Amino acid sequence: MKTLNAFNKLSLATALSTILAASAFAGSGTQEKQHEEHREGRTAEQYWKEFKHDSGEAWQDTKSAFRDGWLEGKLETAIIMNEQLNPFEIDLEVNGSTAILEGEVTSDIVKDHAKYVALSVEGIDEVENKLKVNKDAKINDKKNNERSISRTLKDATITAGVKAELLSSPEIKGLKIDVDTAEGEVTLTGKVDSSAKRALAEYIAKDVRGVKGVVNNLKVKS
Incomplete structure (x- = not known):
């Protein structure tokens, strides 16, 4: 009987040890699972934080692009409607609240006038007046210079x-690419990192509604 009792005690002890070990293992697994879920939770939280940040940046870039284009349209309309500026070929670009004017005019008076016309457009606070004065600057006659406001x-x-x-493309976003449109034909100028990005920029431009053609003047950095 003593042997049996000892055996029973040994069996009971073994059973208890096994149960405790199993419980400890299960607890360890549960804790590990909880830690894993916590890590996954943090990763997901970080992911969404980064996603919202990137989405916010993309949305801001898109709004800025449309705003710049809208201001360019207003400024170009103001120049077309101005009898002193209408005869000249003035290239313009808007970046934020700054207008950039380039081209040739016949006098300093016309050059200064162009600056004041640009500043009169609501939303434009500064002007980079890069117009060059050339008394022999080309002057377009009315027939050749007619471009409707629409x-x-x-x-x-x-x-x-x-x-x-272009700004919404991760591959193109950080590149400095100037975009100009005349009669539905888009001209791209600037520098890109590779031939692939040059081709991608052209493909993106061609896919925009209303584009009739693309002149790709982008150069690959050496």
Whole structure:
């Protein structure tokens, strides 16, 4: 009987040890699972934080692109409607609240006038006046210079759309690409890192509604 009792005690002790070990293992597994879930939770939280941050940046870039295009349309309309500036070929670009004017005019008076016309457009606070004075600057006659206001606004809308699409592309976003639209034809100028990105920028521009063609003047950095 003593042997049996000893055996029973041994069996009971073994059973208890086994149960405790199993419980400890189960507890360890539960804790590990909880830690894993916690890690996954933190990863998900971090993911969404980064996603919202990136989405916010993309949305801000898109809004900025459309705003710039809209201001360019307003400024180009103001120049077309101005009898002193209308005869000249003035290239313009809006970046934020700054207007950039380039081209040739016949006098300093016309150059200064262009600056004041730009500043009169609501939303433009500064002007980089890069117009050059050349008394022999080309002057367009009215027939060759006629571009309807509606066409101007359409081109501005296309420019804004192309800029927005380029900014939404992760491969293109950080590159400095100038976009200009005339009669539905988009011209891309600037520098890119590779031939693949040059081709991608052209493909993106061609896919924007209203674009009739793309002149790709992008150069690959050496």
